[in-house]
Every structure is written in C-alpha cells, then in structure tokens.
Amino acid sequence: MSSKGSFLKTIYIPFEEVKPFLVLPPKAFAFLHLVRFLARNKGYFLYLAGGPVRDFLLKRPVKDLDLVLEGDWKELLPEILKEKGLTLLFQSPFLTYKLKIDEGFTLDLVTARKEIYPEPAHLPKVSPSDFKEDIFRRDFTINALIYGLTPPYEETLVDLVSGLADLKKGLIRPLHLKSFVDDPTRAFRGVRYKVRLRFDFAEEIYLALSEADKVSSFKKLSAQRLINELLLFLFKESLEDLPLLLEETKRLKLLNRTGLVLRKISPKDFEILELALIELSRKEAEKFFLLFLVEISEENLKRLGFSEKERLRLLKWWNYFFKEDSFFKLGIIEKVEVLEKLPLYFVFRLSLEETYREFILKFLKELRFVKPEVTGYDLLSMGVKEGETIGKILKELRRRRIEGELRSKEEELSFVKTLIFQSF
Incomplete structure (x- = not known):
C-alpha cells in the first residue's frame, strides 16, 4: 500500500461507459446533469466516490450515488432546489446533505472533508478539505477510488492508494493500520464487502485488528453504532449470505471483541429467522435478530442497547422458561395463553432453544391460530x-x-x- 501522497494513477473513462451501470430513475440523471453544470461554472471539483465507483469498475449495477464536492454545497443548493420535485431532507454535522430526488430515491451530497478522531471509536471531527484528504479518510482501498465529473479530473478515474490493484486482486485492505482504532465499524463493513464481493482480506486487516485491541477500540464502540452495523447484515445484504457473514464475523471474533457472548447458531436457526422476518414488524425483527446472535444475559442485553425496563422484562421471562421449569407442567391451553402474552419476537427467540423448539414452532405455525368458531x-x-x-x-x-x-x-x-x- 502506498504511503500518503506517494502514488497517483489516473485513467480516462468516458462517462458514456459509466452510465450503463447506473440503475437510477430518470430524475436522478437529470439532477446529475444539473449539478455537473453548476459545479463546473463555480470551478468546483465534483466526483463520485466509494461504492458506486467500486461497483461500476466491477461491472456491478450502481443503485445509489455518493456525490462529493470539493467546494461549498451551500452555494449550489439554492439553484438545485429550484428544480421541481427536489427536496432537501436534512443536513448532517458531517458536512453532508440528503436530497430527495424522486419517490423512494434519495441521494447524499457530500463535502470533501478531513476527519480527526479525538478518541478511539468516537465519531470524528470534520472540516472541509480537498479530494486527497477526502480519499485518505475512507475505510478500504477499494472504496477510495474516485471518478471525476468536472475538471481537473473530468471523466477520469483517480487512484491514490493502489485501490485499483486491490480491486483486480479481490482484496479488502484498510488504508492504514490504525483504521479500526479510529472506527471499529469499518471491520464489520469489511466483512460485508468480503462476502458480498467474494473477496479476501489482505494481511493488513489482521494487523489493524491487533492495533484496535491494544486500545480496546471495539469495546468503546457505542451500542447504537454496533447495533446499526449488525442490522446491516440482515437488511442490507442478501439473506442467503447471512450464514457466511456471521461465520466470517465469528472467525474475526468481532462480536467477542465488543464484549458480547455469542450463542451457537445452527442451520435450523436460519429457517426460523426467515419465518420471523415474514411475521414480525421491522422493529420487532430488529430486536429478534439482536437476540438471535447472543446468549440472553444482563451484560449482552445492555451491550446491545436494550433499556433497563426491557432488560428486566426479558430476563424475567427467560428465567421463567429456564430456571423455574414450570412451563411444561401447564396444560396445552395454558401454554398457548402464556406464549400469547409475550412479544412475538421473544417467542421466536425461545424457538431457537432446543428444549422449546418443537412446541413453540407448533404454536407459531398452528396453535395460535386455532380459535373456536362459536362466539x-x-x-x-x-x-x-x-x-x-x-x-x-x-x-x-x-x-x-x-x-x-x-x-x-x-x-x-x-x-x-x-x-x-x-x-x-
């Protein structure tokens, strides 16, 4: 991997060769034309970065865009928002804007920026910068390639970090060995890219994990940021890939590094997960998936962001089924009534335990729907x-x-x- 600023490779790629891979609504193409025109008139460097560049180079469909501006979006937004149907949804403290382009399609407008991490696993302090600093703040070399939409690198692929070589080799490589010290969530993203793209990890991944361990970076990761990364496994990636994602996560001991105690997951559990995703609301599915991953304990529940009230309820129910040993002494209708009083996501979690699997699956698939016809x-x-x-x-x-x-x-x-x- 090249040191900062010591490597520069450019390749001219006409936009017409990129365009076929952009799976975007017509309004998004019109917006892209508009913003290129405005940026060019201001003398701003506008470019695509991250996943979209990586994916079109791999000849994969690009379904969203990361538009980065070496300049001030505030100077362009008044003209942009004059266009019918464009709505500014919000501005984040990280110098980004989310814009609604069409129904169901949003786009992030990103300012080229520099990031400084005050503490391991904390959110960075950001400031506007140039495209080079913006490249070097990224997670992996394959995500640090940019494609220019305006001068000085219009219709040109820019590689400062040997990302193109890693892309051709199929390697996931962090930009520097302190990468996971700064942001441990990058390791979870690395797992997703590895499985999604069927790539391998470069040796630097393991060295970066060791550096993060020296300062307990994963344990310092906030519960919410940890939860967000775990839920991306379920909702961002293919469900068919979930066993591979969890196996790779286990191999790298990522969850153990965060302080969680994992449960043994069997192939049958994934069948139950599929059933749960059909039955549960999004919010319930999120809770079930978090419980799907771990043993039920006060420490695990707290690490996964469950409130004190939720933890008390979950542990009370869990103790009833696994310490009091009274459930199987009940008659069948009483068992059904007990389960019906519990949140459905917790009932699904119980079904993962061998002791209760047979009866609870029967409850989920059959018994709970049996009602008398007489009213x-x-x-x-x-x-x-x-x-x-x-x-x-x-x-x-x-x-x-x-x-x-x-x-x-x-x-x-x-x-x-x-x-x-x-x-x-």
Whole structure:
C-alpha cells in the first residue's frame, strides 16, 4: 500500500461507459446533469466516490450515488432546489446533505472533508478539505477510488492508494493500520464487502485488528453504532449470505471483541429467522435478530442497547422458561395463553432453544391460530349469562379444538348445549 501522497494513477473513462451501470430513475440523471453544470461554472471539483465507483469498475449495477464536492454545497443548493420535485431532507454535522430526488430515491451530497478522531471509536471531527484528504479518510482501498465529473479530473478515474490493484486482486485492505482504532465499524463493513464481493482480506486487516485491541477500540464502540452495523447484515445484504457473514464475523471474533457472548447458531436457526422476518414488524425483527446472535444475559442485553425496563422484562421471562421449569407442567391451553402474552419476537427467540423448539414452532405455525368458531354472542343467544362463564366456555372450546376433540362449529354448539343441560 502506498504511503500518503506517494502514488497517483489516473485513467480516462468516458462517462458514456459509466452510465450503463447506473440503475437510477430518470430524475436522478437529470439532477446529475444539473449539478455537473453548476459545479463546473463555480470551478468546483465534483466526483463520485466509494461504492458506486467500486461497483461500476466491477461491472456491478450502481443503485445509489455518493456525490462529493470539493467546494461549498451551500452555494449550489439554492439553484438545485429550484428544480421541481427536489427536496432537501436534512443536513448532517458531517458536512453532508440528503436530497430527495424522486419517490423512494434519495441521494447524499457530500463535502470533501478531513476527519480527526479525538478518541478511539468516537465519531470524528470534520472540516472541509480537498479530494486527497477526502480519499485518505475512507475505510478500504477499494472504496477510495474516485471518478471525476468536472475538471481537473473530468471523466477520469483517480487512484491514490493502489485501490485499483486491490480491486483486480479481490482484496479488502484498510488504508492504514490504525483504521479500526479510529472506527471499529469499518471491520464489520469489511466483512460485508468480503462476502458480498467474494473477496479476501489482505494481511493488513489482521494487523489493524491487533492495533484496535491494544486500545480496546471495539469495546468503546457505542451500542447504537454496533447495533446499526449488525442490522446491516440482515437488511442490507442478501439473506442467503447471512450464514457466511456471521461465520466470517465469528472467525474475526468481532462480536467477542465488543464484549458480547455469542450463542451457537445452527442451520435450523436460519429457517426460523426467515419465518420471523415474514411475521414480525421491522422493529420487532430488529430486536429478534439482536437476540438471535447472543446468549440472553444482563451484560449482552445492555451491550446491545436494550433499556433497563426491557432488560428486566426479558430476563424475567427467560428465567421463567429456564430456571423455574414450570412451563411444561401447564396444560396445552395454558401454554398457548402464556406464549400469547409475550412479544412475538421473544417467542421466536425461545424457538431457537432446543428444549422449546418443537412446541413453540407448533404454536407459531398452528396453535395460535386455532380459535373456536362459536362466539360470545352465540353463547348469549343460547342463554348463557354475561360474565366469566362465557370466558370459561370459550377457553374450554379452544382447548378441545386444539386437542382435536371438536372439529366444527356444529360440534362446538352441541358441546355447549350439553354444558347448559348439565348445569340445570
């Protein structure tokens, strides 16, 4: 890897050769034309950076853009926002702007910047800079290639870090050995790139991990930033690749480095995960996936950002199932009622445990949907008085439906008539 500033390679690539790989809505192309015009008139260097450049060089579809400006976006935004349908969503403290281009499509406008990390694993302090400093702040050499859209490197690939050579070799290499000291989330991103692109790690990855260990950088990573990276495994990458992602994470001991204690994950667990993703809301799926990864303990739950109230509830439920040993002493309808009172994401987590897997999967796929066809209104019309008697009868009807003793509404009504007759 070349030292800072000692290497420069440029390759002319006409934009027409890049354009076929840009899978963007028409409005995005119109916006790109506009912003190139405005930047050129101001004498600003505008360029593509990061994943889009890497992907078009690999002949992969580019579905988003990182537009970087060596200049001040505030000078261009008034003209940009005059265009119909363009909306500025927000400005971040890291000198970036998020712009809505079309329904369902947003674009990041990034200022070329320099980053200084005051402490390991802390967010950086940023300041405007030139394209070279912007390149050297990036995570891996293959993501540090830029493609110019205006002079002085218009329609030109610029490589300051031998990123093109690593791209051809299929290597993930950090820009420097303190990379994970500054930002441990880069290691998780490295795993995603390795699996997604089917690349290998350069030796510097392991050296950078060792440097991070010297200052406990991974343990200093905030819970929210750790959570964000883990959820990208689930929602950003292919579900088919998840076993590989977790295996690679385990091999590098990334989660252990953060202070988490992992659970053993079996192939059957991924089948349950697929079922959970169909059933659960996005928020519930996030919680389930975090619990999917680890043993249930106070330390793990706290590290994963669960609030004190959530931790107390989760540990109370967990102790009920694994310390009190009373669940299997219940009748089937009582078991169903216990599970129905729990959040569904926690029930899915229980199904990962061999002790409960068979029954809980049956509950998830079948038992929870079994309900009597006879309703409270039916019972009232048959002369049953309002009150807890109706609830008891409905519960008994459900139990008998679950156990297969009753199979139709007619059989339920016949059973209720027998109960009424016996009560007189």
